[in-house]
Amino acid sequence: MKTVIRLACLICTAAALSLLHAGERVGDFALIDHNGYQHHMAWYDDHDAVVILPQAVGATDQASLSALQSLYNQYADQGVAFFLINPGLQTDRQAVADAIPNVPIPVLMDDAQLVSEALGLTHMDQAVVYDPASFEVVYRGPVQAQLEEALLALRADESVELVEIAGQQTPIAYGGIDGSAVSYQDDIAPIIAENCAECHRSGGIAPFAMDSKLSVQGWSPMIREVVMTKRMPPGQIDNKVGHKILNEMNLSDQDMQTLVRWVNAGASIDDSEADPLTELVWSDTKWKMGTPDLIIKVPPQTIPATGVVDYMDIPIDLGLTEDRWVKGSEVAPGAPEVLHHIITTVVPPEGRSDPQTAFIQAINSLPEERAAAIRAQMFAAAAAGQQPDIDRIFRENPDIDVGVLLGGGDADQASVAGYAPGNSVSWNPDGVGGLLRAGSGLSLQMHYTTTGKEMTDATEIGIYFYPEGEVPAERMSGGVGNAFTISIPPHAKDHEMELVTYIPEEAEIRSLMPHMHFRGKRMKFIAQYPDGEEELLLSVPAYSFNWQLSHELAEPLRVPAGTKIIARGAFDNSAQNRFNPDPNTEVNWGEQSWEEMFMGFYEWKLVSQNN
Missing domain, CATH: 3.40.30.10 (Glutaredoxin)
Incomplete structure (x- = not known):
């Protein structure tokens, strides 16, 4: 009792x-x-x-x-x-x-x-x-x-x-808008149109539409909940710290107040008010950047209703008979319900380089004292019948480019957009581009997840070229940080990790992107300069595997040669993580969603191109 x-x-x-x-x-x-x-x-x-x-x-x-x-x-x-x-x-x-x-x-x-x-x-x-x-x-x-x-x-x-x-000390002064004074037409509809309607519409990727005053009113309790818990808009960053992000999805404090206080006041709507949401017009094309110059149709893939779908590696012949400079590219998913991600690698006419050979070449490019030490480590591991500690090699030698293992190398070579929810477009600034040589192809690593319903995905990739004969003056570079060794204990609520990526030349950092799986909890990116000073670039305090977003700096950040980008983050392998497949298991590195990765993807442009 x-x-x-x-x-x-x-x-x-x-x-x-x-x-x-x-x-x-x-x-x-x-x-x-x-x-x-x-x-x-x-x-x-x-x-x-x-x-x-x-x-x-x-x-x-x-x-x-x-x-x-x-x-x-x-x-x-x-x-x-x-x-x-x-x-x-x-x-x-x-x-x-x-x-x-x-x-x-x-x-x-x-x-x-x-x-x-x-x-x-x-x-x-x-x-x-x-x-x-x-x-x-x-x-x-x-x-x-x-x-x-x-x-x-x-x-x-x-x-x-x-x-x-009752309290007796200093009163708390509450400011901002009065919910009862909020106008749907003048206050609520503009917020929905600016931040929500592109996805929450007929044909959008969201599960329901907010395309009229009645629909917004009906969904108002849900609006309050997702705003208060920061679930929506998706992929929010901590915009009170770090650098300003061009494509941030956060609501302003004022917009949050307006929405929540309107809901708390009863979400009233004046029937005499106009309905701006019904007047919104959306493009009927699948291409956000306009009709591409080259459309690549990925062979349709039938995804079963249940079970685990192995990663697919699909080769694509581009059919290019002449060299072309790429302005940008875009992925139009055929069935976004099941398509989790695409990693796109450009395959040059002579074929892909062997990752092991590229790794050895990268080691040999280091100062001989360090290169000899790494070769000794690898020889000792082989002699003992063990795999070399690749993670340790990259951790102790951050100037080795992890990208060499992922197919990078040619400074002129174009990149083509991959796909993840919320991330489907790759677009270069004016005067920047990459080369697709005649005979080049693509290799697509495609990851599908089942939803309980059999579906067929017919994804397309669009590529936009510079006009024939126009050669962009600059190239975009970048780097990848990747923790090759991950060991997250069972029930760990906040397992922290860190990795370092080295910028070899003076560069302008353009974008940063974290990547983890279901147990990913948070990640922040810090620039550590050669003199030891550190600067916070970006904080993603509530990482979501459902939204793989690349965060573009509003103003490129010029950094000196030798700058390190430190990614610090954590995993939640506890039962409190509602996305956790199994809190009772130790989690290691792996490609499947129930395994883990700890990666940072970075885009920068070398300043030497301007000289």
Whole structure:
């Protein structure tokens, strides 16, 4: 029999107390903390309780913070998750960190103020305690004995009624738009048109359309949920740090406020308002960049309803009888429901180079002292009947280009777009291009996943050429970082990894792309310069295998020769990861989705071309 906590008739001289009925719930949400890690609160449903206290530079209630730290020291390793939350009063992560030195509790950065609002926080000395399994709030008030009693009741799996005690310290000022004043026509429809409608339309890749006021109103609870949990728009980055990204999909804080507060206010629509979404016109062509100069039809592939589909390696003859310079390329998937990715390799007329030969050539190109040491390592491994530690060789010699194992080499050779959800176009800046020589072909590594329904995929690849006789002045280069050895323990919630990619010449970095599989959790990219200084380029705090996105810098970043790009990330091999096929197994490197990869793909342009 569960014990019901009933804290009634409390007489408080400094705070008013009200005992409310159980049942008040805060919805699921996700926020990035001041260290750049994202916390999706549904992930904490294996905890007994979650405790959250406001924090702000110059406004933190120090007595409450000290009391919370005491509880943290006592209960953090006993199934209780502790957080601070900055209710949109600052967005500068470093300023927040500097304000709470030596405090180990993450500060959730509620830049749009929506989570603090949903938690019912009104004062800086008001903490919230809730049950992470049900999101039911059981306490709201100062950090005092009643808070600990509610926490202990949750730990004991006892029924708890909500206790609310008014805060007495600094009030939290909420700003922004009033949800009841939001206009569908002037406020909501433009946000949907700009950020959602291209996918959420008839014939789009999204599972439902938002192409009218009634459809948006009907889906409004879902809109609130995906905005609050940062599931949509997809592939969001941490846009408060690093370099500005040209193709970022984040909603602005203001747009988030507008959408969520409109939904909270009832998602009302004035029938007299016009409906801008019904006036949107979409191209009826499959090609985003216009009709290609060359269309390659990949042989149709029938994908079964169930089971595992082995990777396919499909050779394609381009039929080119003369050299052509490539401006860009695009993949039009035939059945995006089953096509997970395509890795496209250009095969020159003389055929692909042997990866082993290319690897040996890359080793021999190093200074002889290092090359001799690597050859000795490889000889010793062979003599012992073992495979050489390729991962160690690349880790200790980051100036070896991993791309040599993936078919790279010719500086003039064009690249052709591959495919992954959200990433189907490769387009060069004006005056930049690559050469497809007569007789060249393609090798397509195609990966399909089953969906419960047999489907046939008839993908096409379009290539766009420069006009005949026009030779672009510059070439695009790039690099690949790849961890060849991966060993993720069973049930590991945050298994960290790091890899380094070397930029041999002065270059302009153009884009960065992380790649992991189902257990991928996060990845960030840091430039480490020859003098040892480091600069954060991009943070992807909530990596999603469903969206393989290349992030293009709004302004190319010029870096000196010898710069290293460090990719730091982590895997979640626990049961809390809802995409995890099996948390009970050790996970190693492999091509299939239930195995893992840890890779960074980079695009840069060598500055020497301008000389």
